[in-house]
Amino acid sequence: MAEKKETAAKKEPAKKETEKKEPAKKAPAKKPAAEKSPFLLYKGRPLVRSGDTLYYGKMNEDYVVMLQIKSKTEKHGMTVADKVSVQVIATDPEISMKNRIIKTSEKTGLYNAMDIGAIWLDRALAGKLS
Secondary structure (H helix, E strand, O other): OHHHHHHHHHHOOOOOOOOOOOOOOOOOOOOOOOOOOOOEEEOOEEEEEEOOEEEEOOOOOOEEEEEEEEEEEEEOOEEEEEEEEEEEEEOOOOOOHHHHEEEEEEEEOHHHHHHHHHHHHHHHHOOOOO
């Protein structure tokens, strides 16, 4: 009888465990530090130009900066902004345009205007603009 068990065991093919391999998981896509935007970014906020008017900031926030180029000059064969009006404006559509203007100034050169505009926008969004 012991011989029958051995022969029966020999007749059965050894069962190989078939391991189902799971497809290799791809590493999650790395998200960029800054969210990709279709707009030019300056200090992490969008900068959008329409003619001689530039808007700096996100329209879904409480304030943005509007820069209007008032005059241009020719330097080294290039036309550059000379006088630039800087205004911090509220984005609330229920406020009249006249009352939306929080702070205004005129600067010489686009860099100076962008610099003060960025500072004012940071302060306005933090609630510290006077």
